[in-house]
Every structure is written in structure tokens, then in C-alpha cells.
Amino acid sequence: MDTHHDAGGTLNLRLRLQGITKQYPGCLANDRINLAIEPGEIHALLGENGAGKSTLMKIIYGVTKPDAGQVYWQGNPVTIKDPATARRMGIGMVFQHFSLFETLTVTENIALALGEDAGDLKVLADKIRTVSQRYGMELNPERHIHSLSVGERQRVEIVRCLVQDIQLLILDEPTSVLTPQEVDTLFITLRQLADEGCSILFISHKLKEVQDLCHSATILRAGQVTGDCIPAEAGATNMARMMVGDDTPISTDYPKAEGGEVFLKVHNLSQTTEDPFGINLKNVDFEVRSGEILGVAGVAGNGQEELLAALSGETLEAQAEEILFAGEPAGHLDPKQRRQRGLGFVPEERLGRGAVPEMSLKDNGLLTGFLQGLVSNGFINRVATSQFADKIIDDFNVKTPNQQTAAQSLSGGNLQKFIIGREILQNPKLLVAAHPTWGVDIGAATAIHEALIRLRNDGAAILVISEDIDELFLISDRLCAICNGEISPSKPTQQTSIEEVGRWMTGIFDTETHAVAQESV
Amino acid sequence: MIKLVPRGERSRAMAYMSPVFAGMLTLLTGGIFFATLGLDPLHALSVFLIAPVSDIYGIAELCVKAAPIMLCAVGLAVAFKAQVWNIGAEGQLLMGGLVGSAVALQFGEAEGFWILPTVLISGMIGGGLWGLLAAWLKTRFNANEILTTIMFNYIALYLLLYFVHGALKDPDGYGFPESALFSDAATLPILIEDTRIHIGILFALFASVSIWVLMQRSFIGFQIKVLGADANAAKLAGFKHKHLVWIAMVISAALAGLAGASEVTGPIGQLIPSISPGYGYAAIIVAFLGRLHPIGILFASILMALIYMGGELAQIELNLPLAVTALFQGMLLFYLLACDVLINFRIKLKTAATNAAMGN
Numbered sequence: 001m002d003t004h005h006d007a008g009g010t011l012n013l014r015l016r017l018q019g020i021t022k023q024y025p026g027c028l029a030n031d032r033i034n035l036a037i038e039p040g041e042i043h044a045l046l047g048e049n050g051a052g053k054s055t056l057m058k059i060i061y062g063v064t065k066p067d068a069g070q071v072y073w074q075g076n077p078v079t080i081k082d083p084a085t086a087r088r089m090g091i092g093m094v095f096q097h098f099s100l101f102e103t104l105t106v107t108e109n110i111a112l113a114l115g116e117d118a119g120d121l122k123v124l125a126d127k128i129r130t131v132s133q134r135y136g137m138e139l140n141p142e143r144h145i146h147s148l149s150v151g152e153r154q155r156v157e158i159v160r161c162l163v164q165d166i167q168l169l170i171l172d173e174p175t176s177v178l179t180p181q182e183v184d185t186l187f188i189t190l191r192q193l194a195d196e197g198c199s200i201l202f203i204s205h206k207l208k209e210v211q212d213l214c215h216s217a218t219i220l221r222a223g224q225v226t227g228d229c230i231p232a233e234a235g236a237t238n239m240a241r242m243m244v245g246d247d248t249p250i251s252t253d254y255p256k257a258e259g260g261e262v263f264l265k266v267h268n269l270s271q272t273t274e275d276p277f278g279i280n281l282k283n284v285d286f287e288v289r290s291g292e293i294l295g296v297a298g299v300a301g302n303g304q305e306e307l308l309a310a311l312s313g314e315t316l317e318a319q320a321e322e323i324l325f326a327g328e329p330a331g332h333l334d335p336k337q338r339r340q341r342g343l344g345f346v347p348e349e350r351l352g353r354g355a356v357p358e359m360s361l362k363d364n365g366l367l368t369g370f371l372q373g374l375v376s377n378g379f380i381n382r383v384a385t386s387q388f389a390d391k392i393i394d395d396f397n398v399k400t401p402n403q404q405t406a407a408q409s410l411s412g413g414n415l416q417k418f419i420i421g422r423e424i425l426q427n428p429k430l431l432v433a434a435h436p437t438w439g440v441d442i443g444a445a446t447a448i449h450e451a452l453i454r455l456r457n458d459g460a461a462i463l464v465i466s467e468d469i470d471e472l473f474l475i476s477d478r479l480c481a482i483c484n485g486e487i488s489p490s491k492p493t494q495q496t497s498i499e500e501v502g503r504w505m506t507g508i509f510d511t512e513t514h515a516v517a518q519e520s521v
Numbered sequence: 522m523i524k525l526v527p528r529g530e531r532s533r534a535m536a537y538m539s540p541v542f543a544g545m546l547t548l549l550t551g552g553i554f555f556a557t558l559g560l561d562p563l564h565a566l567s568v569f570l571i572a573p574v575s576d577i578y579g580i581a582e583l584c585v586k587a588a589p590i591m592l593c594a595v596g597l598a599v600a601f602k603a604q605v606w607n608i609g610a611e612g613q614l615l616m617g618g619l620v621g622s623a624v625a626l627q628f629g630e631a632e633g634f635w636i637l638p639t640v641l642i643s644g645m646i647g648g649g650l651w652g653l654l655a656a657w658l659k660t661r662f663n664a665n666e667i668l669t670t671i672m673f674n675y676i677a678l679y680l681l682l683y684f685v686h687g688a689l690k691d692p693d694g695y696g697f698p699e700s701a702l703f704s705d706a707a708t709l710p711i712l713i714e715d716t717r718i719h720i721g722i723l724f725a726l727f728a729s730v731s732i733w734v735l736m737q738r739s740f741i742g743f744q745i746k747v748l749g750a751d752a753n754a755a756k757l758a759g760f761k762h763k764h765l766v767w768i769a770m771v772i773s774a775a776l777a778g779l780a781g782a783s784e785v786t787g788p789i790g791q792l793i794p795s796i797s798p799g800y801g802y803a804a805i806i807v808a809f810l811g812r813l814h815p816i817g818i819l820f821a822s823i824l825m826a827l828i829y830m831g832g833e834l835a836q837i838e839l840n841l842p843l844a845v846t847a848l849f850q851g852m853l854l855f856y857l858l859a860c861d862v863l864i865n866f867r868i869k870l871k872t873a874a875t876n877a878a879m880g881n
Binding site: 312368379 | 527528530531739741746747750751758759760761
């Protein structure tokens with residue numbers, strides 16, 4: 001553990017945390033955490049989901065109070081009683097989930113966040129324009145939030161912090177909603193801010209980004225600091241070990257496959273949504289072969305939800321032929337009929353769609369497993385249902401006291417293993433998985449990836465929609481991207497690159513061969 | 522200062538204890554209320570809650586009153602589990618009574634074992650269709666069922682009044698707004714001689730068991746629970762939302778209809794303007810007090826029936842207005858809702874000194 005800060009430099013530190021401890025019911029979220037950030041330093045807080053990163057930053061931002069420990073700001077002990085206090089001290093925070101009003105303009109949103117400090121709206125708008133230009137984040141203060149892309153919305157949140165006198169900027173997983181190109185732009189801004197003396201606390205679980213950007217890193221595991229390091233010098237494997245511990249396998253490579261017959265064919269799928277903030281699907285065209293994994297990259301909110309609902313049968317198509325299962329029209333079939341034809345489905349929301357939060361795992365097995373002989377003559381076969389739940393728990397190593405445990409009391413990773421297990425044990429011919437490892441620890445993510453690869457090797461067609469581009473490169477045999485309701489052409493994973501997929505994600509669908517001819521943005 | 526702190530997990534114990542606490546708080550407040558009226562609280566409470574059931578006739582009468590409440594409440598439990606907020610049990614009960622009476626009167630003095638089942642089933646159909654109307658408005662036009670069912674309660678009441686003052690009025694009844702008395706073949710058999718207890722209580726118990734089987738063992742019941750707990754999960758699993766809303770509504774409405782038909786063919790024996798002293802509304806409280814579970818509802822119905830009887834006796838013995846019944850019902854619901862907060866929260870007493878100001 002690194003202690004050199006404590007000796008003489010305490011007064012020069014921007015922020016120092018000492019012995020921060022926070023207990024939640026049933027979970028010690030932060031256990032005697034020490035952390036020090038110097039002025040102008042970009043400091044990474046690295047850890048898996050559930051390691052305690054969010055709790056710690058909420059404590060710094062005054063959202064949560066620690067049970068024990070002391071926060072020092074510019075060398076003085078302080079108690080940050082609420083976010084307004086934190087803002088006045090010069091702490092700004094960009095949350096993972098933005099809190100913006102869609103129907104208001106950029107200026108109005110920022111004014112709301114600033115409260116009384118906002119002042120005159122015109123002056124504020126000018127200030128927003130100046131600040132955003134200065135840091136290379138083009139932003140029109142007059143625009144309404146709903147017309148902005150996710151990347152632009154993040155800029156609004158960052159600019160909101162910058163219009164005030166800021167000394168410490170906290171960013172929670174800021175890159176998870178950005179394309180690779182947008183990530184590069186963000187990093188330029190952050191480096192410029194740091195050069196001007198602003199400290200940055202960068203929260204992430206992605207090692208590569210941390211190595212690219214951060215001067216130093218503090219690594220958390222299960223609420224405790226497991227190490228401090230200089231990311232550029234410490235190897236990625238070392239940092240990963242500190243994150244996950246010694247007994248968890250770290251994901252490796254998987255052999256790619258070619259696939260056989262086309263099982264799912266989506267042909268000219270177009271759909272107009274009634275939701276004013278929804279995305280229309282435009283001539284979506286793709287195929288998934290049995291025995292291959294097709295990965296669909298894309299920034300959230302580009303039509304993934306609409307595409308998933310069209311595939312699951314939650315929304316039905318006007319033209320049955322727009323979706324074909326093994327050559328048979330399926331666009332008009334409801335979710336149950338699609339399941340009968342071999343569909344398995346892992347939705348994005350684990351609780352609230354994939355599983356009923358307050359119901360037991362046994363009942364949640366029945367939720368989609370009811371076609372597997374668990375119901376006879378309208379009555380639930382309780383023995384079979386119980387065995388099905390136990391089989392999922394055993395085969396997929398779900399850590400739970402028993403099958404009577406409510407779905408909501410499982411960790412994200414365990415519940416996801418249960419849901420994926422439930423779908424896989426129904427022997428789907430087609431599995432559609434949305435963000436299969438979102439918010440899941442590395443150990444569970446590896447287990448999920450291995451399960452998907454096994455299912456592929458058994459001959460199922462698999463479609464994975466994810467925002468995690470590294471994951472898609474790891475498990476997909478072919479890749480494409482979705483942008484604003486349109487889908488890019490696909491390419492075998494080995495023949496494409498992160499840069500090309502990144503371009504697809506921004507809507508530039510030309511392939512390298514005729515890139516010049518179709519330059520159209 | 523009292524602070525509510527989230528428990529993190531639902532307390533099962535508190536879910537069961539909350540109705541008990543609510544009952545005790547109601548008694549306590551009721552006692553204070555009686556005391557402020559200048560009555561001896563213990564005596565008043567014993568008149569209210571113990572005296573009514575101090576003999577076999579009283580217990581029989583308790584069952585007579587508990588039966589319709591229980592029928593309505595177990596049905597409502599199904600609808601509420603599906604998050605279908607049927608507030609219209611009262612109207613469905615009245616329609617059951619009206620349709621049942623209309624059918625019973627058609628048979629005149631005819632004999633036959635099939636007459637009574639026909640009357641009761643007609644009542645179920647009458648109540649069920651009344652509920653279906655609200656279900657259809659909900660699934661077709663997205664009309665809020667809370668509003669429609671409340672409004673249907675009034676329409677049902679005025680329909681009943683219209684017929685009891687008109688087409689169904691006893692021609693030999695000297696102009697009173699009452700139907701003719703039903704024949705023996707259209708009247709529910711009495712269980713115990715010299716009391717009014719009739720087989721309606723058996724219907725209620727049978728309905729409770731059936732609903733328990735439906736909700737705990739059948740796949741339809743499972744789908745209803747999923748729909749209520751998590752409509753998105755139900756949709757993704759392919760459960761048919763509209764069908765389930767209709768089923769939940771028709772079950773609850775038909776049971777309320779049966780309650781109405783059992784009232785007119787049971788203790789009342791004819792169609793009169795006031796066949797229910799608000800059983801359908803009381804059943805809403807009972808359903809929640811009984812935690813939407815048939816066994817809980819059994820106990821809650823008995824308590825509610827007791828409050829009805831106590832109100833009547835308090836009127837006679839203590840000179841209190843009948844509104845005392847509504848007062849106790851209201852307190853019970855109020856305290857139940859308040860105590861239910863403790864299922865997800867616990868009370869923390871904290872001293873004022875912990876609010877330290879920021880340093881710097």
C-alpha cells in the first residue's frame with residue numbers, strides 16, 4: 001500500500017480520505033478506505049461492479065454519509081453534508097445515469113442543477129458556449145436535450161460541472177456510453193482540465209482506458225483497497241488480479257466459428273415508434289447462422305431496445321416476413337409462440353423483465369420455462385419446477401442459499417447466471433442476449449461467456465447486443481453495429497477492427513473497399 | 522427525532538404482524554374515542570366486540586355477515602394480485618342480487634332442486650358481466666378501472682332501485698318497494714335451526730379454498746401473480762395481458778355476484794332496496810387486512826363482520842350512531858396502511874446532536 005503521501009504532502013493534497021467505512025444492511029460497502037488525490041492528477045478508482053466504487057464517490061459528493069473515517073479537503077478535515085456543499089467546495093460529479101430533463105434546453109438543465117447560482121440565463125448560455133469551446137466539447141446551449149446524442153448529453157453534464165469553479169471532477173464510468181472516437185475526444189478534454197490544475201477521479205472497470213489516461217490508480221475489491229499503482233507501469237494482468245483476486249480466472253480468447261445454416265433472418269424490418277423519444281427502425285437487415293455468435297455494437301439508445309422488442313415478440317410486425325425463424329415467417333408471432341419455435345431471450349433488465357424481483361428463483365424458473373413440461377393440465381408441476389430451478393443453480397453455479405430465495409436478493413452476476421442458465425437449459429435454437437455481462441463481475445462474466453460459447457458450439461444461433469465493444473470482440477464470430485435505427489453491414493470479427501466498428505457506431509456504414517465512394521455523414 | 526430507515530429487505534414477520542398491530546391500534550383509539558364520549562371504554566368495547574358473539578345466535582349471525590364479505594374479499598384478492606384495482610365489488614354484489622332476484626321471481630312457486638343453483642349462477646353471471654364491462658373498458662380504452670368500477674357501483678345501485686320500485690315490486694305488497702318473498706325452492710337452506718346461518722358461509726369457505734388452489738397451484742394463478750408483480754416480465758414471457766385482466770376481473774366480480782345472490786336468497790329472502798350495508802367496500806379493507814391470502818381473509822372477514830354487529834349493538838345499548846361501524850372500518854384501514862410502512866422500513870430514534878455542520 002502506498003503511504004508516501006501522508007508524510008509531508010498532506011497539505012498539498014486536493015482530497016484525502018482516511019479510513020472511510022460504510023455499512024449497508026448485509027453488506028460492508030467500504031471498509032477503511034484510504035485515498036489521496038493531488039491537484040492536477042487524474043486518479044483512477046478501479047474495481048468491479050459491487051466493489052464499493054459508487055458508495056465511495058457518493059460519500060465524496062455528499063450523497064451518502066460514511067459511518068466512520070475522515071475526509072480532508074485541501075488539507076482540512078471536512079464533513080460534506082450534501083451535494084450542494086460539495087459543489088460549493090468545487091467538487092463536480094458526472095453520474096453514470098444522467099439526470100437531465102428531456103424537454104428542456106441545455107441552458108435550462110444546467111440552470112436547474114446550479115439552483116440559485118445560475119444567475120441570468122443569457123449570461124449562463126454565453127458561459128456554456130465559452131466553456132464548451134475552450135475544452136473542445138461543442139455544445140449548443142439552446143438545444144433541447146431529447147435532440148442530443150448520448151455523448152452530447154454527457155458533455156452537458158461535464159459542462160455543468162465546469163461552469164462553476166471546479167477543483168475536483170468525479171466521473172462515474174463515463175466511457176460506457178461512448179463510441180471509441182468519442183472516448184478519445186473525452187480524454188483530450190480531461191487531460192486539458194488536469195493540466196490546468198483540476199483533479200479528476202475517474203471511476204472505471206476498464207483497464208485499458210485507465211492505462212491510457214490516468215496518472216495513478218486505487219484498486220478496490222469487495223469494499224477494501226487492494227492496491228495503489230501507476231497504471232502505465234503496472235501491467236494489465238497485475239491490475240486485473242488486484243481487481244478480481246487470485247481465485248477468479250481472467251477471460252482469455254475463444255476460437256471463432258463460421259456457423260452453418262441461417263436460422264434467424266431479419267429482412268427489411270422497419271418500424272415507427274409512438275414513443276416521442278424512441279427510435280424508428282429503418283430497413284434492418286441481418287442474418288444469424290446456427291453455430292455462430294453475431295455481435296451488435298452500438299451506443300445505448302440507437303434502436304437496440306426497439307430491435308430487441310421486435311425479436312422477442314413484445315412488439316409484433318406488420319409484415320410477418322420481416323423476421324424469419326429457419327425460413328418461417330415469425331414477425332406476427334407472440335413471445336410464447338416464438339419460444340415454441342426455439343427462441344431464448346435474455347433481456348437487458350434482469351430485475352423487472354428477466355426476473356420478477358420478489359418471486360423466488362423457483363418461480364422465476366417457471367417464468368419462461370413453462371414450455372418445458374413444468375405445467376400439466378393447467379396446474380404447476382411442482383416437483384419438475386423445483387428440479388428445473390435446482391438444475392439451473394447447479395449447472396450454472398448460481399450462488400444462492402436455495403431456490404426459495406427471491407430474485408432481488410441475488411447479486412447482479414448471480415442473477416444473470418440464473419437467467420442465462422434458464423434460457424440455455426431450454427435448448428434454444430436461437431438465443432438473443434442483451435448486454436449479457438452488464439454490471440456483472442469478471443468471474444461471472446467469464447462464466448457467462450463460456451456458457452454462450454458452449455451453446456454456440458452445440459449449434460445454436462446467438463445474437464448478442466452489447467455496449468461493451470471489448471466483450472463483442474471477445475465472443476462474437478461476426479460483428480455489426482446499430483446506429484439511429486439502422487444496422488451496419490457485418491464482417492467476421494477477425495477482418496474488422498475497433499476503429500471500423502467505431503465508425504459503424506457513428507453511422508458511417510461504408511466498408512473499407514469503397515470507403516471513398518460513399519463518404520456520407 | 523423519529524426516522525424511518527430502509528430495511529434493505531422486506532420483513533416477512535412485519536407483513537404478518539402489521540394487521541395485528543393495526544387491530545390493536547384500532548382498539549386503543551376506539552377506547553379513547555368511547556372515553557371522550559363519556560363512556561367506560563372497557564364496557565363500550567366489550568359491547569362492541571364481545572357482546573355480539575356471546576351466544577350461539579350471535580355466532581351464527583357473525584357467519585351470516587362474514588360470508589358475503591369473505592366472498593367479495595377472496596375475489597378481490599385475485600384482482601388485486603394482478604394489480605387490477607376493482608373497487609366495484611359493491612356494485613357487482615348488487616347486480617348479482619338484482620339478477621338473482623329477477624330469476625328467482627320468474628320461478629314463482631315452482632319446485633325443483635335446480636332452481637336454487639340457477640338463481641345463484643344467474644347472480645354470478647350478473648355480477649361477472651358487470652365486472653367484465655369495466656375490464657373491457659380498461660383493456661379496450663385504457664380506462665382506469667378504479668374510476669369505472671366506482672361509477673358502476675352507483676349505476677348498479679340505481680338500477681336495483683329502479684327495478685325494486687318497478688318491474689320487480691311485489692304486486693301484492695301495498696306499494697312498498699320490495700319484491701315478493703322467494704319460494705322455498707329459491708331460498709338457501711338454513712344450517713342451524715332457529716338461527717339465520719345458511720349455506721352461504723360454505724360457499725365462502727369453498728371459494729376460499731378454490732382461490733387458494735388457483736393462486737398457489739395453477740398456471741393461470743401464477744400468470745396473474747407475475748402480471749401484478751412485474752408486467753414487463755409477464756409480457757416478455759408471453760403471458761396475455763388482456764386475458765389475465767379479464768380473468769382476474771371476472772373471478773372477483775362473479776364471487777361478488779354470488780355474495781349478492783346469496784344475500785337475497787339467504788338472510789333477506791326477497792329483493793329490497795338495501796341488500797348490502799357496504800359489504801363490497803368493507804371487502805377491500807378485508808382483502809388488504811388479510812394480506813390477499815385466503816386464510817388471512819377468513820380472519821379479517823370475521824373481524825369485519827364483528828364490527829358490523831358491534832356497530833348495531835352499540836346503537837342499541839350505548840346510543841351511538843351506526844356511523845361508528847364506518848369509523849372503525851376507517852381506522853382499521855388507516856392503521857393498516859401506516860403499519861405497512863414498517864414492512865420495508867424500520868423506526869430509528871436518533872438524537873438531534875448528530876447533525877454536525879461542515880468544517881472548513
